[in-house]
């Protein structure tokens with residue numbers, strides 16, 4: 001997959017990186033990444049993946065843009081209220097980088113459709129805000145052996161863990177039973193911004209096969225204390241999702 005002169009110039013500052021070069025940029029161009037949910041996490045992750053030149057991005061979200069989204073969902077403006085998130089996000093990202101392909105899917109992710117939605121993807125970014133769809137994505141990624149970069153945020157705290165099927169714990173190993181959840185929870189907008197940027201970084205490393213991934217570790221970011229903690233996490237041999245891998 002060759003790069004044009006314009007692409008070489010657009011990505012010049014990352015192509016210069018050690019462990020990167022033109023070959024890495026070609027790998028990004030050949031990659032397909034699913035951003036599952038374009039809310040606080042997904043908008044910022046998609047922005048960086050678009051800027052980095054991931055060749056194909058798939059954005060999935062069934063929701064429309066509300067005023068209370070705008071403290072953190074940075075692809076949207078006040079004029080976008082009421083419009084579908086996936087479509088507005090795709091349009092905005094195309095204006096940032098017309099060299100890549102962006103597909104918008106307006107649907108709710110479920111156990112039934114998750115395998116089809118993730119098909120052919122190199123990485124899945126977890127931008128979900130509920131446990132049901134997160135479990136559905138986790139399970140589909142385990143079955144189809146697709147890396148899944150999990151993140152969650154609440155109030156001043158963010159969490160991140162990369163799931164490589166069969167090579168570390170999956171989401172169900174760590175959270176076997178869904179905790180109680182409530183919509184409209186409090187959230188400082190910069191927290192998903194911070195965590196989603198780390199998700200995009202993990203996705204790029206996965207595609208390129210460089211660096212050390214956040215597997216078998218849960219990152220906890222406490223914004224008020226400005227602290228990053230690492231908790232070692234292990235596979236559950238009884239995990240209903242990944243025990244057979």
Ligand SMILES: [Zn+2]
Pocket residue numbers: 169170171172173174235236239240241242243
């Ligand atoms: Zn598991």
